[in-house]
Amino acid sequence: MKRFFYFFVLFIFLSCTKDKVGYKATPYTLNIPSHFPAMIIPENNPMTVQGVELGRFLFYETMLSGDNTMSCASCHAPSNSFSDSNQFSVGIDGVYGNRQSMALINLGWDDFFFWDGRASTLEEQILGPVPNPIEMHQEWDVAVAKLNNDLEYRNRFFRAFGEEGIDSIKVSKAIAQFLRTLISSNSKYDVMYKYENGMTLSSSDQTIFQTIDSEEWAGYDLFKSLNGADCFHCHNGPLMRVKKYSNNGLDNVFTDSGRGAISGNSNDDGKFKVPTLRNIALTAPYMHDGRFSTLDEVIDHYSTGIHMSPTIDPLIEYASQGGVQLDNQEKYLLKKFLLTLSDETFINNPNFMNPH
Amino acid sequence: MRVSLFYFFLCLSFLFISCTKDKPQPLPIVSQNLKITIQPFFDTDTLFLDSVYQTQEGYSVKFTDINFFLTDIKNGDSILNQASLYNYRDNGILLFSSLGNPMNYSNLDLLVGVDSSINHNDPSAFPNESPLNISNAGTMHWGWNPGYIFISIEGKVDTVSNSPLVFDQSFSYHIGTDAYTENLNLTSLTWQLLNNNEYVLPLKIDLKSFLHNPNSSIDLANEFITHTSSGQEVLSNKVLHNFKESISPM
Secondary structure, three states: OHHHHHHHHHHHHHHOOOOOOOOOOOEOOOOOOOOOOOOOOOOOOOOEHHHHHHHHHHHOOHHHOOOOOOOHHHHOEHHHOOEOOOOOOEOOOOOEOOOOOOOOOOHHHOOOEOOOOOEOOHHHHHOOOOOOOOOOOOOHHHHHHHHHOOHHHHHHHHHHHOOOOOOHHHHHHHHHHHHHOOOOOOOHHHHHHHHHOOOOOOHHHHHHHHHOOHHHHHHHHHHHOOOOOOOOOOOOOOOOOOOOEEOOOOOOOOOOOEHHHHHOOHHHOOEEEOOOOOOHHHOOOEOOOOOEOOHHHHHHHHHHOOOOOOOOOOOOOOHHHOOOOOOHHHHHHHHHHHHOOOOHHHHOOHHHOOOO | OHHHHHHHHHHHHHHHHHOOOOOOOOOOOOOEEEEEEEEEEEOOEEOOOOOEEEOOOOOEEEEEEEEEEEEEEEEOOEEEEEEEEEEHHHHOOEEEEEEEOHHHHOOEEEEEOOOHHHHOOOOOOOOOOOOOOHHHHHHHEEOOOOEEEEEEEEEEEEOOOOOOOOOOEEEEEEEEOHHHOEEEEEOOOOOEEEEOOEEEEEEEEEHHHHHOOOOOOOOOOOOOEEOOOOOOHHHHHHHHHHHHHOEEEO
16 A cells, blocks of 8 residues: 555656646738738748747847947937938947948848848848947857846747747847838828829828829929939839949949958949838938938939949949939929838837837 | 369459459659750850950940840740749849740740730739749839830940040940830750750840841940830830840750
8 A cells, every 4th residue: 555655656746747838929910011012031930929029129128239238229210210310330339330220121021131231131130230349249149148137038039939048040030020020111102102003092092192292293203204313223113222232323432342342243342232212311321331411412412423433333324424413493303202201100100119 | 172163263253353454544744844044145255244345346345234024935825934034143044944844845935025914013913933023023123114124234335445444334225115025936946954854945145146236236335225215216126126136046
């Protein structure tokens, strides 16, 4: 009888070994605008509600920087359409970078990242700034250890990935999931684009449509005109950009060789990623080096300030004349159109704001 | 004895039944991987982007981009590929890769450009893998004149002789809009076996003959731009015609 009792106790004891707790995250449904192409989500980083939420926390997390003062949002502020209003961003050690922080808009449709395209995925891009000595300046293992010391983060990672443990790959995946939700598609331009392409306008589109004035339409015509501003070669479609690198005539001698430094091909010298023009009024200063403070300066550049060089984009048709030679009225109309690209709902979306 | 006889007839009937003629199996449909490649040349030289070549006029010329749409690729009713986008810089010489039987495609009809029935569709609505999807078409879709750029050939030329090499002139030929499609017929084609399950049809495009077509030569110094706009019809037609003429089997 006694032996049976001991056997019973042993059985109970053995049956009490810790079970692995499974957790399945909830799939996140992206709301893709009707006039946008489908977004390709990497198979190894499916979007989940918990992953997106974790990514939002991490995007605003200062623990990722060496002195706990800087987060991704420090150089990509929502009010600036997730860009930096400074010409060059300054890192935790007071060191300035040499390129302007790019606006984070509709990144889920991009195939290459940074001005020089040195990252080919969003996840890869995110791994860069944390250990960069002129940015957040913190080794990944230190950043991960800090997150690991935080119970709430441990739980959030578990819920997002269904397993225990934190590493830099999971951090980049979560932030990438959040960044893929940063979709801007509610500007006047969106309505103009849909109207022009014969797409059905919703009732809210109809309301916006009524507010588009003749000067904005005239500016759009000028934007597209081959003999006008001729902008559409590099900035068109719902994403307001094309996927390419371009030398847009900023210099005849390059102090920053841009794409050429990555590809090793001198034919790429002076070329940089063509950025979207969405929310352009909110993302000053402009160009890869932030040399232009205002839209007026940008328009003047394309009008009369083009510099010839061996790699200048052939699509800048009037380069040999210095630019497209707009008069003051044309510049005014073009700027009116550029302002239609602003999307206030994007920069005020509560789902994109700091959750801390 | 009767039992033995019984077994004998049983075996005999078994053999008889097992000797019934098998039904012939249908021949499997052979689907091979078929690739079409288009190698750019400048006369007899393999053409590389950003490399310098000499025109008949003595200009130094370099091509920076060669992109075009070939669609509705078929032989009679047998369609090989609905739409393909050639992008020499990004994809090299591969036009497309499809499944099919090479025996069915010894002749091919192709459309240079995109048929008007789909040219103005919402470019976001095509399947993700379609070259007509805006994500894949990229610079080959015009937002301002909704539709695709059928042919885009861009580059730079040094039009000043007796001087150091300076590419003083850019050229860009952008052909599109519904009136500017052309049918291209290729006959007596030979598919080459690459391996057990893959065939390739090598085509070529000669950019020298594109510029110097005997009946409609293009003068880079003076005919350097068209967007198929009003007033550019002569050059647009020349580009389309010369382009079509410059494609042939290797």
